[in-house]
Amino acid sequence: MSKPMQPKHQNRFNRTSLYKPTGEVVRHSEYPCRLNFYLRPPPVEISVEDFERFALDRLQVLKTIENATLRNKKADEFRREMDRVSSEHMRMRTGHTKEAMEDRKKDHVSHFILRLAYCRSEDLRAWFLRQECALFRYRFELESRKDKEVFLKSLDINWKVVSQEDKMNMKAELESCAIWTAKAAGIQNVKDFVENETYFEVEFEKVPDLIGRRSVLVRRGKAFVPMTEQISLVMDEFKARLSKALEATAKALPRMDEDERLKPVLLNVEKQYTGKDYGDVTNVTGKVKASEVDGLSQHFPLCMSNLHQSLRKDKHLKHGGRMQYGLFLKGIGLSVEEALVFWRKAFGNHTDDKFQKEYSYNIRHNYGLEGRRVNYAPYSCMKIIQSNQPSTGDHHGCPFRHFSAQSLEATLYKNKVGAPQVNEIVRLAKDRHYQLACTRYFEVTHPEMQSGQVGTIEHPNQYFDMSQGKLPDSDAMTTD
Numbered sequence: 467m468s469k470p471m472q473p474k475h476q477n478r479f480n481r482t483s484l485y486k487p488t489g490e491v492v493r494h495s496e497y498p499c500r501l502n503f504y505l506r507p508p509p510v511e512i513s514v515e516d517f518e519r520f521a522l523d524r525l526q527v528l529k530t531i532e533n534a535t536l537r538n539k540k541a542d543e544f545r546r547e548m549d550r551v552s553s554e555h556m557r558m559r560t561g562h563t564k565e566a567m568e569d570r571k572k573d574h575v576s577h578f579i580l581r582l583a584y585c586r587s588e589d590l591r592a593w594f595l596r597q598e599c600a601l602f603r604y605r606f607e608l609e610s611r612k613d614k615e616v617f618l619k620s621l622d623i624n625w626k627v628v629s630q631e632d633k634m635n636m637k638a639e640l641e642s643c644a645i646w647t648a649k650a651a652g653i654q655n656v657k658d659f660v661e662n663e664t665y666f667e668v669e670f671e672k673v674p675d676l677i678g679r680r681s682v683l684v685r686r687g688k689a690f691v692p693m694t695e696q697i698s699l700v701m702d703e704f705k706a707r708l709s710k711a712l713e714a715t716a717k718a719l720p721r722m723d724e725d726e727r728l729k730p731v732l733l734n735v736e737k738q739y740t741g742k743d744y745g746d747v748t749n750v751t752g753k754v755k756a757s758e759v760d761g762l763s764q765h766f767p768l769c770m771s772n773l774h775q776s777l778r779k780d781k782h783l784k785h786g787g788r789m790q791y792g793l794f795l796k797g798i799g800l801s802v803e804e805a806l807v808f809w810r811k812a813f814g815n816h817t818d819d820k821f822q823k824e825y826s827y828n829i830r831h832n833y834g835l836e837g838r839r840v841n842y843a844p845y846s847c848m849k850i851i852q853s854n855q856p857s858t859g860d861h862h863g864c865p866f867r868h869f870s871a872q873s874l875e876a877t878l879y880k881n882k883v884g885a886p887q888v889n890e891i892v893r894l895a896k897d898r899h900y901q902l903a904c905t906r907y908f909e910v911t912h913p914e915m916q917s918g919q920v921g922t923i924e925h926p927n928q929y930f931d932m933s934q935g936k937l938p939d940s941d942a943m944t945t946d
């Protein structure tokens with residue numbers, strides 16, 4: 467794969483390919499319409515800041531799609547969610563204005579950044595492919611017929627058009643398959659529909675969904691697809707091309723000369739948390755006393771209540787647990803002084819001397835008072851789920867990801883979750899939808915929260931806030 471983009475150390479794009487020097491907009495053949503199959507890398511230079519911002523903006527859109535799909539949102543709800551997230555993060559304006567060109571360029575660039583980030587494993591590729599297909603379908607369905615035609619023409623896809631003569635020879639069979647399609651298109655007379663419709667001849671494997679609902683005629687391995695159903699064909703092309711491109715990128719990656727400044731962004735983007743910034747604790751510090759933690763633990767998510775209970779039982783936590791739990795407590799409002807009191811009491815079996823030597827440094831370090839003096843942020847769900855896998859004797863991690871199905875089931879029953887919901891949550895966890903499983907757990911254990919208010923749990927501190935009746939607020943964003 468050729469080098470797709472060169473980051474620039476300026477806060478501006480190289481605009482020479484899209485705009486005249488005066489800033490007057492020229493119509494550029496690169497973006498004739500809003501749809502894009504992303505066949506070529508974007509011909510632009512971007513700043514490192516934009517590189518990260520574009521990736522996170524697209525990630526917000528893809529995560530919204532994932533969330534809506536997993537929650538089986540109805541078509542109109544899905545459209546509403548998509549309209550909202552698109553207008554906030556990835557606008558796609560119509561026409562050929564300067565703003566519209568910027569939108570399309572951002573769309574193009576951000577797709578390629580995430581392609582680089584998500585080609586690195588089979589799971590990531592599958593996730594990216596699923597969400598990108600859904601995004602493309604949503605946009606394709608919104609597009610005008612004229613723009614769709616312009617776009618498809620530009621792709622040069624060789625779909626064989628069925629001649630009028632061949633069409634007439636199969637007229638009766640085509641009519642019997644077209645009843646549903648004609649009705650959906652608002653056409654009552656099926657005969658007229660078939661006569662006026664353009665049909666494409668394609669391999670039958672390309673349109674399993676149309677065959678499944680008996681909307682196409684299949685003869686000798688070929689399917690005859692009406693133009694009205696072209697979305698199935700387009701999606702098949704989009705999926706096949708993107709899937710191939712992702713594999714090619716994955717193969718090329720080890721040979722690619724990745725910029726050292728971009729590596730951390732690419733390696734971590736899928737772990738990025740894009741909600742409220744829980745790293746800034748200035749507003750909450752001092753709100754919680756060490757003696758109040760036990761009482762507040764009823765509001766903790768399972769990952770933190772598991773750590774809290776293990777700490778009380780063993781009077782000790784290993785390093786991974788201390789980091790995960792300590793930073794969470796910092797995020798809920800424990801000051802460094804109260805944290806020292808809390809952990810000293812919790813480690814009741816240790817002498818003062820041992821505690822001072824082995825543990826107090828780490829606690830102060832978490833608050834940025836030792837070592838490199840970095841003010842560490844509480845971990846997001848993605849970070850907990852994807853980094854530092856727990857091993858024997860560890861209690862950190864996410865129960866939905868790291869517990870066995872039996873342990874998770876037992877924990878849920880112990881927390882008074884009913885059998886049907888336990889099955890549902892365990893199934894979600896088994897299908898690797900860990901945060902959604904956590905969200906369902908939250909919904910089941912907080913029936914007072916109205917459905918739809920919760921969104922998806924992305925951060926243990928978000929869970930804690932919501933459990934206390936504070937609704938999510940993503941005004942302040944963080945990237946970790």
Ligand code: SF4
Nearest residue numbers: 767769847864904926
């Ligand atoms: S999904 Fe997040 S908040 Fe929920 S248990 Fe896992 S890590 Fe904790």
